[in-house]
Amino acid sequence: MTLLNTNIGKVNLKTPVLLASGTCGIAGREFESYFNLNELGGIVTKSLSIKPRDGNPTPRVVEIPGCGILNSIGLQNPGIEYFITNELPYLAEKNATIVINVVGETLDDYASAVDLIKTKKEITAIELNLSCPNVSGGLDFSQDPKKAFSLVSEIRKITTIPIWTKLSPNVTDITEIVRACVEAGCDGVSLINTVIGLAINKWTKKPTLPRATGGYSGPAIKPIALRMIWETHKKFPKVPIIGIGGIHSTDDAIEFLLCGASCIQIGTANFVNPKTSIEIINGLKDYCEKNKLKSINEIIGQAHKEQLQAASKH
Numbered sequence: 095m096t097l098l099n100t101n102i103g104k105v106n107l108k109t110p111v112l113l114a115s116g117t118c119g120i121a122g123r124e125f126e127s128y129f130n131l132n133e134l135g136g137i138v139t140k141s142l143s144i145k146p147r148d149g150n151p152t153p154r155v156v157e158i159p160g161c162g163i164l165n166s167i168g169l170q171n172p173g174i175e176y177f178i179t180n181e182l183p184y185l186a187e188k189n190a191t192i193v194i195n196v197v198g199e200t201l202d203d204y205a206s207a208v209d210l211i212k213t214k215k216e217i218t219a220i221e222l223n224l225s226c227p228n229v230s231g232g233l234d235f236s237q238d239p240k241k242a243f244s245l246v247s248e249i250r251k252i253t254t255i256p257i258w259t260k261l262s263p264n265v266t267d268i269t270e271i272v273r274a275c276v277e278a279g280c281d282g283v284s285l286i287n288t289v290i291g292l293a294i295n296k297w298t299k300k301p302t303l304p305r306a307t308g309g310y311s312g313p314a315i316k317p318i319a320l321r322m323i324w325e326t327h328k329k330f331p332k333v334p335i336i337g338i339g340g341i342h343s344t345d346d347a348i349e350f351l352l353c354g355a356s357c358i359q360i361g362t363a364n365f366v367n368p369k370t371s372i373e374i375i376n377g378l379k380d381y382c383e384k385n386k387l388k389s390i391n392e393i394i395g396q397a398h399k400e401q402l403q404a405a406s407k408h
């Protein structure tokens with residue numbers, strides 16, 4: 095047990111800092127020259143589908159200066175079989191903690207993909223991407239609690255590997271979707287994926303992205319992510335939350351943990367500074383030492399305690 099050990103249900107992570115899906119290549123190879131991949135809490139792969147996907151037409155990314163980026167990659171990936179043959183052995187050899195992010199257009203797509211990895215010992219968790227806003231029909235599973243429930247319960251029957259469900263913020267009440275996923279047997283919820291946004295090109299007088307809308311990420315979405323983690327932790331304090339959305343610094347990470355996340359993922363910040371995750375790990379160690387914490391777990395959900403005490407006084 096070290097200062098930064100944390101648990102997501104039965105999964106024990108070395109540190110609470112992981113790389114988010116789609117922001118570290120397919121399997122984090124690009125980060126190898128910056129640090130050892132096994133120093134992280136884990137690497138979440140690019141979303142992998144049963145068949146390879148070419149993705150959307152270009153341009154696929156627009157910078158929104160100071161706020162983040164809008165992307166419409168369209169889930170480009172080489173397919174899960176390619177990953178198993180070419181990338182999984184690499185990650186295992188690096189002794190990385192591996193989280194496989196899986197996506198599909200239909201329940202069968204998800205089930206067939208998970209079927210190929212269901213018994214792989216080197217996989218720590220499966221993150222089901224219920225929520226890609228950049229493909230047709232991609233949001234169906236994350237906006238309808240019944241569809242979310244049927245998908246997660248089907249996958250639960252296939253594998254005993256822990257399942258994290260990655261949810262979309264593009265809903266009215268995130269806790270309804272969380273409830274459905276938890277009742278279906280998931281082990282943690284990854285909050286949040288990107289927020290639907292739009293950019294206009296004043297020269298072409300058209301949307302900048304060919305499909306018009308894209309997924310917004312980066313510093314501007316941090317308050318949205320925190321709000322959804324807050325609501326989820328308040329309603330389901332025992333459900334492990336993997337916090338994602340605009341985390342660029344140790345201070346951001348601490349806010350997510352205080353809000354109720356048990357670990358965090360770094361996304362857009364990787365494009366600004368590829369060492370962000372390692373810098374945050376070091377920052378969290380310093381924070382524990384300065385505050386004489388025995389474990390980073392002592393701060394998880396602390397922000398709610400203050401709130402509950404204040405409420406009980408009125």
Ligand SMILES: Cc1cc2nc3c(=O)[nH]c(=O)nc-3n(C[C@H](O)[C@H](O)[C@H](O)COP(=O)(O)O)c2cc1C
Nearest residue numbers: 114115116141165223286287311312339340361362
């Ligand atoms: C370029 C890009 C590609 C992404 N691709 C995926 C993906 O394949 N699967 C997925 O679940 N999330 C994907 N995401 C979402 C991120 O994992 C993360 O949830 C989101 O960007 C919010 O975190 P951030 O503000 O720290 O970037 C992608 C994000 C970006 C910016």
